Amino acid sequence: MFNILLIEDDAALFGEIRQRLAQWSYQVHGITDFGRVLEEFAALKPELVIIDIQLPQYDGFHWCRTIRAHSKVPILMLSSRDHPSDMVMSMTLGADDYVQKPFHFEVLVAKIQAILRRVYNYTSDRPELRTWRGATVEPVKNTVSSPQGTVLLTKNEMFLLNILVEHKGQIVTREAMIQALWDNEDFVSDNTLTVNVNRLRKKLEPLGLDACIETRVGQGYIATEEGTL
Template sequence: MSSTIMIVEDDIKMAELLASHIKRYGYESIVIEEFDNILDDFNKTKPDLVLLDVNLPSFNGYYWCRQIRTVSTCPIIFISARNGEMDQVMALENGADDYITKPFYYEVVMSKIRSQLRRVYGEYAPKLNERVVERSGLTLFPERMELSFGEKVVNLTKKETVLLEMLLTKSPLLVKREALFEQLWDTHAYVDENTLSVYIGRVRKKIQSLGINDGIETIRGAGYRLIITWKKDID
């Protein structure tokens, strides 16, 4: 199965040329044409690598790089006319794996794409045993940031993954709010109390989308616990 490359470049001619070279090397390409919901496009298509410009309509590439990093560790290569040191530093600090300045040779771009794909998915990829946390059929894959129940799967953000791993590991025992704060933010001294409630609400909805009702129980003044009950199919 060939790898899929998502191209986020508002110069349509350049994007088409990149797509043509990518196809020539046996990869699939997805060219983004609307730039308001790039993260939604990423989640729908699940590419293996992203080519990302810095200067984009609405939000710049640094912003979208950070958004992608909340759900994926796939390789991200910036391609930009900005050639200053700080531009490259900004890209790497925001989660990029490489940075190519325009104008560029297409063969160099392809070489860097192949290198990143080998590093993450191929012969150079680290051979790690994937962790799995499971309770009563609800299964969390922390490295993938995915939660599954039966045949249904939902994607999680990094903090949602951490929160669910704690609840699943302790289930059906209580997890104190203080412990969740410490794990999610190191300290809760500078985090609003309601922030945790917001994350709990998001995780509740994702669990419910899998068919599990009332999955997270609130113990007032103490914390939360995960209790798994699910809907029965009606013939």
């Protein structure tokens, strides 16, 4: 379970976000004193910080700058103002992403998932090796190895394969795959997902694994397990 610090003074919005994120097994914590945000951040040690730009005492830009000076924790900014300068300022101060209010909750979840997956799944000193149908999937090297040889995948292809193999034997919906890859501009539509899955299959063909990623029409994709073909 990831701990998220939500720096938001709108009690109703805070409660809604906390309730909705709890459905995704995220633990959301708030601020009790908006003049002591840094102290509360240090005490909690969250894996992600979400900061509203409009806050009492000091604005979100101040706290983004202050937290970034002390930590590399990922930061997601929220703003109710339709000012491109807010996004520019957020990124300049070290924020990892930006969401404008009002937002669809699915977009917020997708952004959170993408940040957490990128920061904590792919920067680990010991990324998890996965085995699949006699092959070894190694994210840190972007390789898949089997007795037939080794193929090198692009980062995006490995991202897709890792999601499928993590849930091997289960259908991964197209929506879930697109959400997980939301922060990558190559994956912004249903059509581009299809194209990239086909490219992944082509890469896996020399290992005899291309047919092991099946399309389930109207649902998504599945990395089949041994004996299911």
